[in-house]
Amino acid sequence: MSTQATWYARMAFTAVAGVVSVAGLQSGRAQQLVTLQKTRAAVAGVGGVAVEAINDVILIRDRIVALEGETNSLLVLSTDGRLLSRKSNTGADAAMLGYPIQMAPVGDHELVVLDAQKPRLARFALQNDSLQLLSVLRLSSLTGVTGACALGGQTFVLGRTTPPEKSKLLHAINPADATVRYSFGDGFGEAKDEFAPIFYGAGKLLCLSREQRLVIASENYPEVRAYDAQGTLLWSRSLPGFRPVTYQQVKRGSFRYNMPEDGLWDATVSVFQPADGLIAVQVGRRKGSVAGTKFTTIQTLLLSARDGSIVHVQRDVPFVKSAGAGRLFSVDDIGTLWFVSHRVEDR
């Protein structure tokens, strides 16, 4: 059973197909993201307590796949929040992942899961509402991986090679033997004594299939970049008003981090595509350094996928993990998935 509540009463429910006109961008008109209805699915674990670690959520065909990070299992849900199957992480036909952090759809009915513990890519196929493990590829030349996505039959991974000071950011993976086919994108940060912030916290990676580009954002750096699949930098965009935590290498292997004086700091927490031609970057603001602290605010910037220009800034969008087929997949509350239908409107 699912209860659907009207979030914005003034908006009638519309099954948005996910294809939204972006004509407004060309003429300079602003666009805003309007959320419509929310469907809830709570994920409970030991003792009936909500599972905190819902690491990622994506849409494959008409099924939602959630990466549950306490048992590292994959949940397949219907769009009204019913659990259809659970793919365990352990056992004979399991992926045995240590710290899976991100999923990416591949084609029509497959997905890859990026494991950050010992960098690996596990590939699954969705068959009859359950997931079958196809392969696990060890990314032996990479370390510190934080994001993955697929574009044009290729899988890209955001991470580093060693030594880190000579690292490239993005790596196209050869599916046959998991070797890096080619790498591109220099590290963020220019000062030599400052460890490139991309390597701290989770960098986010998003592939735009229609626009054929890759978008990356560092959790702790106020910039978003877009590349084409061959590694050409198409644009970069500074995020206005971003309050980063800065890191400084005191000595080799030892770092000091400096927070803003009032303790309020920002992190890029999500990058997703609400509609063709648009990307959304979410910046969460936290108080203090305690992990798990809820965001005091989440600012959502809508950017043109074409040139990175800022289309609109909103504060009423929940924390979104991904988007697809007219829905936002949100983990706004601990242990609760929200499937939020939405549309993009001219303002």
Next chain:
Amino acid sequence: MTMHLGFRERSALAGLVLAVGGLSAGFLSTVHWAGSSSASERAAPVRPRAGTEFLVVALLSSDCGASKYPGLKDAVARIHQVLRTDAKRDGKSFVSVGVALDHEPWQGIEFLKNFGAFDEVLAGGSWLNTGAIAYLVRDLPGRRAVPQLVFIERDVELENGTISTVNDRLAGRKTGADAIIRFADALALSHQANGAPTDADGPTVR
């Protein structure tokens, strides 16, 4: 930062100590279990017994600042208390396991005493501790970080009085002192509200 991360390799598993209820019970024996009745608050499981056990494995280290986080000891004790009651209600045996990833086994044992009574204790060997290998690295892989609680449901089958099959199912993990404390609080809250979250607002996936 509330977690102690890293994998400090050691050349051997020297200094590995398994102490069961304060008594030596042999290396990783699952057949003979010598329970101590000195800890009155602990309901010592009878082994071997067919059925389901619910294990709470606490992976800690005195070398790790986050394992000394204020409130963590109390949280682990509260979690044990609630889940022991749940296990009894569900007809399962409750087993608390303390794993100290210290370099020095006896230092680890001493540190684990701060967290109350355990049914089993495994200490020493740093990140090559046998419990760490089993519950973080190889058998039930997870994030290599302490403090961490690993929850396991273990089905035990007997044949002619001896163990024939043991199957473990990972039920969950809580990694980091803050997550463990939040879990203890949430567990207490959910049990105050008669034991289970409500499904009033939508489906609950279990």
